[in-house]
Amino acid sequence: MTLPSAPTTYDPALERLEIELLLEAVYRHYGFDFRGYAYASLRRRAWKRIQAERLETVSDLQAAVLHDPEVLDRLLDDLSVNVTAMFRDPNFFLAFREKVVPLLRTYPFFRIWHAGCSTGEEVYSMAILLEEEGLYDRARIYATDMNERVLRQARAGIFPLERMQEYTDNYIRAGGRRSFSEYYTAGYDGALFDPALLRNVVFAQHNLVTDRSFSEFNAILCRNVLIYFDKSLQTRVHRLFYDSLAKFGVLALGGKETLRFSAFEECFEQLAPAEKVYRKVR
């Protein structure tokens, strides 16, 4: 097995040019815009695809993608890393319960946006949390991702049985109040989550790079998505979130993501610094 990396004889400047051309081709022909993604991980994933397709150069991949939409689909799957989990980072959900829920309680009705929700584990986690806090019926949750395939999985609400132990542990550490198994039915294909948890959820395709805001939100969660973007694209998306948040609205990023290197740092205060929960203050 080789590393997903350019062969050592590859000239880095040529590689960069070819990757730029590949992204340009994907954008111009299919409308998916990866041009502002962080280069190091893009490069890694491009090479992973090149090796899996048994090709030799980035330009080979460009030709394959342009002439064969199935190669594009596989590349899109590589580029949209869908790793997620229920109650991922239990401390984050605990902080949300303790610091954000009291704010949400003050609204008769509120909107939450999960941007880059992947297969929906986070959305179900939030629905459960709000249900336990007696707030779910005041909520409307918009869960979006650029990838249609993961959204279909999210709507189905079936998650691997073998992860239920991990999710139960997370749920407990996140301050869960009931028995986690109340929320799903175990079957052959996996754990089916209670469809009633989706009664106030809207799943929709939305691309953070090319699409605009579609409402005003009281909380936006965008965790572990922006790490794939380069600095200038991050700034653009920070602005999109800023513009989409109501005054005093909450922005939650992934555990190792930060507004620290961003132009928008000044517009937010930290509600839970270690958990990367921010609040729009100006």
Place this chain on the structure above:
Amino acid sequence: MGASWGGLHAVSTILAALPRDFDTPVAIVQHRAKESDGLLVGLLQSVTTLHVRDVEDKEPILPGHVYVAPPDYHLLVDDDHFSLSMDAAVRYSRPSIDVALASAADSGGAAAIGVLLTGANDDGARGLRHIVDKGGRAIVQDPATAEVRTMPEAGLRALDGAPRDRWSVAPLPEIAARIAALATTPDSQRARARWEAR
């Protein structure tokens, strides 16, 4: 610099012995549990006057700093800053030493110096070879001085056949001096200037 089982001792020994004015940025990938955030940084900071930092996404790479890969994310070098990624574990590891070393090689070329320390698996071996193939340098902890010799041994196997002047084996107490010497060779300084100029 990659380490697994026994790494805390090895990494602290090296950091403690690096010169006070060591100005090549250092990144450490230590396999550890998801929950162990923060602890390692504190421990390492207690042995060195260099600034030890837990990496956050898009963290700038600065001289005089030691960067620690956070648990559960891959660490990648993106020219003048780090990027994190949640890509699948590589050989059961996230962070993966292979991923970090390979990206240091892809970004830094001949300026990269890879160090592979004690551990009970073979993560890092291929990344180390990639560094050497890209013109960088490699140092492998002498397995006899490693708490667990599997990882440095895998590194040595991967380096088999690589140009002999680009890699070396060193017992733990000598690794810091070896790194400092490599970082200040004219070749290495030139490569670093090229890397920084990008």
